[in-house]
Every structure is written in structure tokens, then in C-alpha cells.
Amino acid sequence: MIALIDYGAGNLASVRKALRACGAEVFEPTGADRLALASAIVLPGVGHFGATAALDGAWRSAIGARLEAGVPFLGICLGMQWLFEGSDEAPDTPGLGCLPGRVVRLPDRTETGDRLKVPHAGWNTARAASGPGQAPGIPGLGDGAYVYFTHAYAAPVTESAAAITEYGVPFASAVRRGNICGVQFHPEKSGAAGLAVLRAFIDGTRS
Amino acid sequence: MTPVTGAFARRLIACLDVRAGRVVKGVNFEGLRDAGDPAALAARYDAEGIDELVVLDVTATAEDRLALARTVSAVASNVFIPLAVGGGIRSVDDAARVIEAGADKVGVNTAALGDPALISRIAGRFGSQAVVVAIDAKRDGGRFEVCSHAGRTPAGWEAVAWAREAESRGAGEILLTSIDADGTLQGFDCRLTAAVSDAVGIPVIASGGAGSAADFVEVFTAGRADAALAATIFHDATCRVRAVKDALRRHGLPVRL
Numbered sequence: 001m002i003a004l005i006d007y008g009a010g011n012l013a014s015v016r017k018a019l020r021a022c023g024a025e026v027f028e029p030t031g032a033d034r035l036a037l038a039s040a041i042v043l044p045g046v047g048h049f050g051a052t053a054a055l056d057g058a059w060r061s062a063i064g065a066r067l068e069a070g071v072p073f074l075g076i077c078l079g080m081q082w083l084f085e086g087s088d089e090a091p092d093t094p095g096l097g098c099l100p101g102r103v104v105r106l107p108d109r110t111e112t113g114d115r116l117k118v119p120h121a122g123w124n125t126a127r128a129a130s131g132p133g134q135a136p137g138i139p140g141l142g143d144g145a146y147v148y149f150t151h152a153y154a155a156p157v158t159e160s161a162a163a164i165t166e167y168g169v170p171f172a173s174a175v176r177r178g179n180i181c182g183v184q185f186h187p188e189k190s191g192a193a194g195l196a197v198l199r200a201f202i203d204g205t206r207s
Numbered sequence: 208m209t210p211v212t213g214a215f216a217r218r219l220i221a222c223l224d225v226r227a228g229r230v231v232k233g234v235n236f237e238g239l240r241d242a243g244d245p246a247a248l249a250a251r252y253d254a255e256g257i258d259e260l261v262v263l264d265v266t267a268t269a270e271d272r273l274a275l276a277r278t279v280s281a282v283a284s285n286v287f288i289p290l291a292v293g294g295g296i297r298s299v300d301d302a303a304r305v306i307e308a309g310a311d312k313v314g315v316n317t318a319a320l321g322d323p324a325l326i327s328r329i330a331g332r333f334g335s336q337a338v339v340v341a342i343d344a345k346r347d348g349g350r351f352e353v354c355s356h357a358g359r360t361p362a363g364w365e366a367v368a369w370a371r372e373a374e375s376r377g378a379g380e381i382l383l384t385s386i387d388a389d390g391t392l393q394g395f396d397c398r399l400t401a402a403v404s405d406a407v408g409i410p411v412i413a414s415g416g417a418g419s420a421a422d423f424v425e426v427f428t429a430g431r432a433d434a435a436l437a438a439t440i441f442h443d444a445t446c447r448v449r450a451v452k453d454a455l456r457r458h459g460l461p462v463r464l
Binding site for chain 2: 150
């Protein structure tokens with residue numbers, strides 16, 4: 001059973017619907033202690049980073065313990081950003097901090113001075129990050145796949161970046177460290193390319 | 208000024224104007240005729256490569272309004288691309304109802320003109336990415352007059368000023384419809400689109416008047432639109448999604464294929 005964590009930040013219904021359409025059994029834990037029942041964890045989210053403050057001490061330690069135990073984890077949008085140390089969007093709200101780096105606002109100009117619309121809302125490509133020491137790819141995510149984004153803040157490209165997208169600057173559109181995966185885009189809203197990521201994640205929870 | 212960056216795709220959006228559970232389409236906001244089942248049309252557009260869907264409730268009665276949640280749920284149950292829903296959204300509760308039914312974004316129009324703080328209230332609850340402010344504008348000499356009540360009533364705002372106001376109150380996108388061009392198949396109003404797109408930092412969706420693939424090329428270049436929406440030509444299949452995307456790509460505009 002995949003635990004889908006409801007902390008009041010947005011796209012829960014869409015993610016639940018997409019996971020079930022991909023064949024997953026999903027439950028929404030009523031408290032942090034229920035995570036012990038989970039074979040995998042999905043942390044959704046869309047909107048303001050401040051909403052992650054609802055993931056209080058009990059949730060932080062329960063999620064942290066399950067991640068340590070090797071339980072597969074997928075963070076989506078805010079759920080991915082929360083893996084980092086924090087975000088300029090809500091400086092007083094700490095992230096889980098299991099990935100180094102801070103989430104920052106996207107620029108409103110390109111390097112050549114052209115204006116950029118923020119939020120980055122729409123379809124963009126996710127290119128596999130490559131290089132020595134770089135994180136492996138996200139299962140199911142094709143190199144160069146078009147996926148759907150809607151966000152104004154983004155995570156830096158560090159060793160944890162599994163895929164990179166350009167919008168004014170390069171940012172981490174997917175991250176991975178062992179059993180921990182995160183995607184900035186919305187696999188539940190990215191058509192066939194997104195459903196492939198969810199299916200691969202679900203398959204990984206069964207092996 | 209066109210916000211070109213890497214592979215960021217120009218979005219094509221199909222609009223389903225829905226009344227009592229059926230898709231309808233009129234000309235210049237009037238003379239509605241039947242154009243099919245919403246869920247079936249949504250699935251067809253998804254298969255053809257549409258980037259996003261808008262369901263617009265054009266009903267007047269409370270009974271039809273109740274049918275909207277069922278329509279949204281039917282559309283969202285087998286299509287996994289962004290879905291915006293508008294028409295008759297007057298409160299945070301109205302927004303919550305369609306979001307629970309499966310919408311990712313809600314469109315507000317008349318109610319926001321009467322109560323601009325509605326934009327902030329919905330954005331505060333669901334995030335700015337969930338709020339699309341729909342603006343219906345009509346040419347009036349050299350200016351663009353915003354109209355409410357499905358285009359019938361002058362709202363006392365100039366389009367650029369209202370778009371800026373909407374942005375400052377937390378709108379995540381602007382859906383800009385030219386009342387003059389709507390349903391005419393004579394092309395988008397690129398002057399209107401460019402004026403609004405240049406004035407705001409959020410994405411602008413151009414709507415009204417699409418008649419050919421060339422019209423989309425024009426609205427993404429001269430009109431500086433971030434996305435473009437059409438109904439009639441997609442419903443009638445006079446112009447296919449793929450044909451529009453091929454034309455955009457030939458002009459160097461990135462699209463999702």
C-alpha cells in the first residue's frame with residue numbers, strides 16, 4: 001500500500017486518481033504513526049512552500065525513519081522541494097534537509113535580458129543529468145520527455161539532480177538519492193510521459 | 208519580447224463550452240449548437256496531443272450548475288493533463304467544488320470583476336497556479352473594454368489595467384478572449400493579446416477567432432501569447448491539433464509532440 005500524505009497542499013485528488021489509474025493501492029495516513037504500514041510514500045503538493053509547515057515534528061521523524069529504512073519515496077512539486085534544506089518562498093519553514101541546497105525563485109529575465117513569465121507554467125523537457133557522481137535517472141522518465149510544470153520556485157542543480165530543465169536557468173526537474181525520488185513536474189498531469197513515471201514507481205514498490 | 212527559452216513549449220488548449228452536460232458552441236457568444244459529449248471530446252483531444260483542457264460552464268440555471276461537477280469528474284477520470292474549469296465561480300466554495308471534482312485550475316470572470324478580492328481568496332486557499340482570471344474584451348475605438356456576464360455588460364475596466372490588477376491580486380494566468388473575434392474563424396486579436404501579454408509577468412492564454420494553423424503562429428509571434436485556446440476548429444476537426452503543432456514547429460516555436 002502506498003501512503004499518499006495529505007497535508008492540505010493541493011493536488012491530492014489528482015495524484016490519487018492517477019496512482020489508482022496506474023494500478024496502485026493507495027491510502028491516506030491519518031497520522032504519522034500510520035506510515036509504518038506503507039510499502040512506499042508519495043508526498044504531493046502544489047502551491048506555497050509555507051504549506052509544508054503542516055509536516056510537523058511527528059511527520060518529519062516518521063518520514064525520515066521510513067526513508068532511512070529504504071522505503072521508496074516520491075515527492076511531487078512541493079513534495080520534492082521539501083526534501084531540500086528550505087525555500088526562499090518561506091524562509092522560516094525548514095525543509096527535511098535530506099538533500100543539500102535551497103530552493104530559489106525562478107528569474108524573470110533570461111541571460112540575454114528577455115522577459116520570462118513566472119510561474120513557469122506549461123510543458124518543458126526534462127533532460128537526463130549526466131556526469132561522474134551524478135544521481136541515476138528516475139525510472140520511467142524518458143530523456144527529453146515533455147512534462148507539465150507549474151511553479152515559481154525551483155531546486156538547484158546539484159549531485160542529486162536526476163533530470164535538468166531550462167527555464168531562464170537550469171534547475172533540477174528530478175532528484176534522486178537511493179530510494180528517494182522527487183520530481184518538480186506533475187506526473188499526474190503530464191499525460192503518457194507522467195503516467196510512465198508513476199507506473200515505474202509503483203513497479204519499484206513491488207520488487 | 209517573446210519569452211523563448213530552450214524547449215519550453217507553446218501550449219495549445221481546447222475549450223469545451225458545456226451546457227447541461229453537453230458541449231455547445233456559438234458565434235460572438237450567441238446562437239449555441241450541440242458539439243458532443245465532453246468526456247469523449249476530452250479523450251479525443253488528449254489522444255491528438257492537446258496540452259490542456261478548459262471546461263467552461265455556459266449554463267444559466269442552477270440545475271445545470273449541479274451537472275458541472277459530474278461533467279468535470281467525467282472529463283478528469285481518464286485524461287491526465289491540466290484541466291481548468293470556469294463559468295459561474297463566485298466563491299471559494301464554488302472553486303473547491305470543481306477542484307474536488309478534478310479541476311486543477313478555476314477560471315473566474317464576472318464574480319472577480321464585482322469582487323476582485325475573490326482572486327486573492329482562491330489563490331490563498333489553492334495557490335496562484337490554480338487561479339485563471341478570464342477576461343472578455345471588446346474593441347472600443349483604440350482601447351479594449353472588459354465585459355462581464357458572458358460579454359454582455361461593460362465592466363468599467365480597460366483590459367490591460369484589469370489584467371495588471373488581477374496579477375497583483377494573485378492570478379496565476381490570464382485567459383484573454385476577444386469578443387469581436389470569438390467564433391468568427393478570422394484569427395486571434397493579436398493587438399489585444401500583445402498589449403496584455405507585455406503588461407503582465409504571468410502567462411496569457413489567447414482565445415477567440417482561431418480559424419487556421421497560421422492564426423496560431425501569428426498569435427504566438429505577433430501576439431506574444433504563452434498559450435492559445437480554440438474550440439470550434441478543433442470540434443469540427445477543420446484544423447487538427449497536430450497540424451497546428453507542425454506549423455508552429457516549422458516557425459521555430461517549440462511544441463510538445
